[in-house]
Amino acid sequence: MKNRSKRETIIETAAAMADEKGFANITMKELADELGIKSPSLYKHFSGGLDELNKELMLYGWRSLDSEITKAVIGKAKDDSVIALCNAYRRFVSEHKGLYEAMQWYNMYLSDEHLQASEGAVDIMFRALSSYGLTEEQKVHTVRMIRAFLQGFSAIEVHAAYGNPVPLDDTFDFALKTILNGIADMQGGASR
Amino acid sequence: MKNRSKRETIIETAAAMADEKGFANITMKELADELGIKSPSLYKHFSGGLDELNKELMLYGWRSLDSEITKAVIGKAKDDSVIALCNAYRRFVSEHKGLYEAMQWYNMYLSDEHLQASEGAVDIMFRALSSYGLTEEQKVHTVRMIRAFLQGFSAIEVHAAYGNPVPLDDTFDFALKTILNGIADMQGGASR
DNA sequence: GTGATTAAGCTAATCTCATTAGCTATTATA
DNA sequence: TATAATAGCTAATGAGATTAGCTTAATCAC
Numbered sequence: 001m002k003n004r005s006k007r008e009t010i011i012e013t014a015a016a017m018a019d020e021k022g023f024a025n026i027t028m029k030e031l032a033d034e035l036g037i038k039s040p041s042l043y044k045h046f047s048g049g050l051d052e053l054n055k056e057l058m059l060y061g062w063r064s065l066d067s068e069i070t071k072a073v074i075g076k077a078k079d080d081s082v083i084a085l086c087n088a089y090r091r092f093v094s095e096h097k098g099l100y101e102a103m104q105w106y107n108m109y110l111s112d113e114h115l116q117a118s119e120g121a122v123d124i125m126f127r128a129l130s131s132y133g134l135t136e137e138q139k140v141h142t143v144r145m146i147r148a149f150l151q152g153f154s155a156i157e158v159h160a161a162y163g164n165p166v167p168l169d170d171t172f173d174f175a176l177k178t179i180l181n182g183i184a185d186m187q188g189g190a191s192r
Numbered sequence: 193m194k195n196r197s198k199r200e201t202i203i204e205t206a207a208a209m210a211d212e213k214g215f216a217n218i219t220m221k222e223l224a225d226e227l228g229i230k231s232p233s234l235y236k237h238f239s240g241g242l243d244e245l246n247k248e249l250m251l252y253g254w255r256s257l258d259s260e261i262t263k264a265v266i267g268k269a270k271d272d273s274v275i276a277l278c279n280a281y282r283r284f285v286s287e288h289k290g291l292y293e294a295m296q297w298y299n300m301y302l303s304d305e306h307l308q309a310s311e312g313a314v315d316i317m318f319r320a321l322s323s324y325g326l327t328e329e330q331k332v333h334t335v336r337m338i339r340a341f342l343q344g345f346s347a348i349e350v351h352a353a354y355g356n357p358v359p360l361d362d363t364f365d366f367a368l369k370t371i372l373n374g375i376a377d378m379q380g381g382a383s384r
Numbered sequence: 385g386t387g388a389t390t391a392a393g394c395t396a397a398t399c400t401c402a403t404t405a406g407c408t409a410t411t412a413t414a
Numbered sequence: 415t416a417t418a419a420t421a422g423c424t425a426a427t428g429a430g431a432t433t434a435g436c437t438t439a440a441t442c443a444c
Contacts, residue, residue: 152344
């Protein structure tokens with residue numbers, strides 16, 4: 001019954017709380033309340049305090065996202081694979097706005113750990129591109145472009161910063177198409 | 193000599209401080225110290241406290257960015273215009289990392305005001321696209337895509353989250369080219 | 385099995401900020 | 415000139431994170 005360590009339970013509770021109330025509103029006090037303990041007790045599990053907790057939240061988030069997009073690309077290749085990956089990323093963000101904030105937020109403070117954490121997602125993107133005949137360098141550019149687009153689009157979508165009636169879904173598809181066209185051009189075009 | 197209101201001076205000081213020490217490290221105390229006053233005195237200028245200050249910082253940032261990209265696109269059309277705009281955006285972010293954080297951060301809390309604030313930049317993008325023969329809807333998609341890309345790319349670049357020797361500059365050009373190709377396809381392709 | 389150790393909690397205390405209250409001097413203004 | 419607004423100050427309050435030091439229960443070595 002107790003296969004999940006207390007540490008994990010706390011992180012999952014914090015993640016749920018972030019999704020509910022927003023990442024910025026997680027406090028040691030509220031998290032402790034939610035867990036039925038007093039805030040100083042949290043330091044028994046996270047001696048590094050809020051910082052360590054946030055870092056773990058970030059790592060947990062990236063692990064979850066990895067797992068989602070991995071599932072999404074299984075059995076797919078080329079465009080189908082890229083599309084599935086992007087949609088999975090987008091869905092994950094919309095379902096975990098708070099956790100995603102943690103994933104981004106931590107970004108700002110400890111690039112090294114964040115780098116490692118998000119490496120998994122990058123790796124999956126590389127694999128998704130493997131079925132095209134791209135050079136390594138082309139793959140690097142493409143992964144970066146996709147990543148930048150997904151990150152920017154998600155940030156904007158989460159905060160609903162588009163004040164226009166044209167549906168975001170259409171824009172997402174449009175952008176995806178543009179990116180896939182770019183890939184196709186590389187295969188059949190200049191580098192042929 | 194005193195053409196700049198105290199309010200403006202404070203905001204500019206805060207912006208400089210954000211660029212130096214990071215947005216998250218701006219405190220009422222340090223800002224007041226920098227200005228040679230005590231922190232409670234700041235409330236005479238910003239009755240809304242840190243929140244109001246941050247909001248003003250965000251607005252100031254967007255105004256500055258507007259002005260930069262406006263300058264950048266003057267006298268240019270089509271691809272040149274888009275390229276100039278994107279480069280200006282990127283440069284602004286790299287020169288004002290802290291202020292840019294404020295611009296993004298506030299984003300998370302008050303979408304309405306942020307929306308208005310960033311409207312100027314969006315407007316300039318629309319104008320930059322006006323010399324192509326795109327439909328309104330195509331322009332909306334394109335602006336959103338460019339915006340998402342710029343935001344995502346900047347976020348990633350600022351935090352140096354790319355652990356790869358391939359130069360970021362090349363990726364930026366590559367992505368720009370992909371986007372411009374997408375625009376060209378719309379003109380000469382399906383929508384012809 | 386029993387003493388020592390560790391784990392996980394608790395209360396009380398501390399520190400850092402942001403913020404508020406209330407006072408004062410200076411500057412405009414009617 | 416009397417008065418009102420401005421911009422500053424000190425002292426006090428309050429929220430949160432964090433630390434110190436105590437207690438109980440489980441675990442472990444022998």
